[in-house]
Amino acid sequence: MDKLINQFEFGLFFWQVLIFVGLILLLKKFAWKPILDAVNEREEGIKNALQSAEQARKDMENLMSNNEKLAAEARAERDAMMKEAREIKEKMINDAKAEAQIQGEKMIEQAKAAIESEKNAAMADLKNQVSALSLEIAEKLLKDELSNKEAQAKLVEKMLGDAKLN
Amino acid sequence: MVISRKPSHLIVAALLALMPLLSIANENHGEATSTHATEAVAPAGEEGHGEGHETGDIRSEIKSHINHHVLDSHDFTLFADDKEGKHFGFPLPVILWDGELHMFSSAEFHHAENGVVESNGKYYVLSHHDGKIYRTDASGTLTEDEKSGHPTNVHPIDLSITKSVLFIIITAILMFFLFTRLAKSYAKNGGIPKGMVRIFEPLVVFIRDEIAIPNIGEKNYKKYMSYLLTIFFFILFLNLFGLTPLGVNVTGNLTITFSLAILTFLITNLTANKNYWGHIFWMPGVPYLMRIVLAPIELLGVFIKPFSLMIRLYANIFAGHIVIMSIIGLMFIFKSWIGSPLSFGLAFVLSILEILVAFLQAYIFTMLTALYFGSANEEHHHEEAHH
8 A cells, every 4th residue: 555655656646646637638629529519410410311311201102102192183073074064965865856756756747747838739739630630531522422423322422431430 | 181271370379379488588687697697796795696406596587587577677678798798788777855856877887886876966776676766875785674685775765767657658658659540541441440550449349339338338437448448458468568579567566456456446436326325334235234234345355456456457467477488497407308398398389378368368368357347336216126
């Protein structure tokens, strides 16, 4: 113990404390603080980068699910539209068909009526013609027959016979 | 070939491991000579020297060399020539306060006759017995205490730049240079360190994440970080310097470990909260009678903690130096084809172990310091949960 105490040197102690405390203060200002700050800053930076990457991943996921939702909506809308279009088409076709039928029927009716009236007119005309011709023929025949007495008689007879046949 | 797989690692490891051997081998020569020289100069030499017996001579030389190596010294000897008595190194300034300031070079102790240096009318001599400077008279007489053998002459306040102080200054400058460069490299490269200095970043982060935060807690650790980082690298660098060819023993010096421990002691107690003192003088959760008994024990613990820090670092580094040097010394005693390589191999392995110890002791000192800071900052609610 005595030997150990004898080893104590005041001068060495003085210099050691002076230099060491000075070194602590100097290094604190010029080295440790900048180093620890830089390390902390870097660690924070890494943490933030990781967090923002995670956030970006989440955003991306959200975006993708949104996209999917939108796409599904669009698909549903398209399907609905197509269905509607099909329905409209069918309805139009049906409507057209119905109308065409009605129209056709009407036209047929009209045609029928026209035909009927034409027929009637033609018949009337025919009757007139026939009566006129008959009169003409009768006139001619009478003229001929009346020029010959015998012939006239025969004709009258014949005509009478014809008229009977009629 | 297993060896050729990682040749660079092997070479580096081998070089690192060889460094202390070289150093101490050099030192062995050098310091032994300096002992010679001082003994030749100062007549009061009492080391068992020159008794004619060769191994005894080497043994005492090694012993005195080891004793000198582990202590601080006033000059810096790199190596020396034993026969010619020359040292190769450089003297260091001696600064004394003895009523007034005395400054001279330590080389004067060797140049002057009798080893007595006259400065401002006072005479000083360097005792080779304990390496301290004493005031003396013109003839350089030292009166010795009969019981302990220490000189009883007046010991002036010695503020010399000794070998240890020189290495503290070098370490401080080195640390300042390295860590300001690391700090600047962050600013320059946008938060990412560049260059050689970045090898220190993992250590800095380790001290923060594995030592400071677990022991002190998220809330308070920041104010202690500068101290913890400085003390860790300071001890680590000085431990490693002790293993280089320069062969200094700074962290194995009781004065140094005392000053480091006293700083930890002061910071712990000056920044301690109410809860810490409450635990010492009025332990909560135990009967009143026990509190009175516990108070002195706890108070003793306040002083024992830094004391154990001081002794642990000192003893580990000191013992490491002594053991390695003794084994290297064996090489010179054996001088045989079997003994010397054996002790060389042993010293090699021990040197590698010492590198581990250098890191381990720096870690333990920092770790325990952080633990004490943590106890000074413990929160009350934590304690109640504890009991």
